[in-house]
Amino acid sequence: MSADARARLVAELREQVPGMSPALEKAFAAVPREVFLAGGFHRREGRGRVAPGDKDFLGLVYTDDALVTKKRGGVPVSSSSQPSLMATMIAALDVEPGMRVLEIGAGTGYNAALLAAMGAEVVSIDVQADVAHRAAVALEQAGVRGVTVRAGDGYEGVRGEHVDRVIVTVGVAGVSPHWLAQSRGGPIVAPVRHAGTNPVMVVRTEAGEHVAEPVCSAGFMTASGPLTAHHPWAHPDPAARGELPPLDPAGPPRWDPPLGLVAYRDLWFAAGVWHRRATFAAVPGVPFGRLALLDEHRSGGAVIEPDGRVLAGGEDAARYAGDAVALLNRWEAAGRPELTAWQGTLSLGGEPAAPIFVPVDWSAGHQTPLRRSRQPRPSGS
């Protein structure tokens, strides 16, 4: 039953994820996700948890969805990420048997188990000791060899040790210089905050310069500690539901049909490059939110709809509406650059005692090997 469900998931992932290697497919086919969710998970809609005895448990475990395993004060603080997103990130990691991989955010241990099934030796760190303990138990129960789970803040990485790859499975504002040093220049695959979301980026050192290339859009829960410290290039934090005032029409629709989710995320990424106030706004009934330009007081601004309409409100409505229309024009004039066309160079920011490298200087026109025809839905972790 579980093997059949895994086979169906693999078939779905093969459809959705560019760059799915036979080794990655074998890993998804072999590792039982349910063992890593033995403590149950929160239902997406409504209250309550799903537990192994429930009749919909296995069906949900093998759905391409992020499953929240722990909340604090109603906020998700640990989960098993969406499988298609995990597959995209592992594909971008380009892992080979025998490589040492550092994972930041052990969570359930499932991602580490997939990497181990591909022949990697994994050190996985989680800042929550109880979460790290449960991951270690699950890995043991699944009979996984080659994964060491450590409790602590992942910022430091593996002091005094060397790794070949780093994969970060929690949203960060930038990458730790320790990871760059320990991997001798990457690659590091990490969801780095940009315009209120966490697109997955590959970070590496090339000709002495640290560069970042986005792979796909994603939403991730936020890391604790210095990895999410404020820095001078940060966009505003996402606007929560109800934070924006009622908005009035301020620009006509321009696309019929509206942009699909992937193109809308392309526009969103570019808006984040070109406008310091670009961020995510939660909107009732819209699962993946809207691109917004939030004013300095967080009391208004403009929202760009997927059909190109602009809505605006608050004291500076006219200015932000104008900025939004200018962004749309610029994106069109630039030939609608895709998210994967951008490359950023990294600058040091964050806490002086624990700095992070943040992608800042973006230019378009690049081609990554993972050009996507499809991307995982940006639901993430």
Ligand SMILES: C[S@@+](CC[C@H](N)C(=O)[O-])C[C@H]1O[C@@H](n2cnc3c(N)ncnc32)[C@H](O)[C@@H]1O
């Ligand atoms: C989305 S979950 C990771 C999913 C996991 N890789 C899996 O396969 O289930 C994110 C995890 O990152 C952890 N985390 C948050 N901040 C961290 C930090 N600074 N260092 C290490 N782990 C952190 C959280 O405790 C949480 O368990």
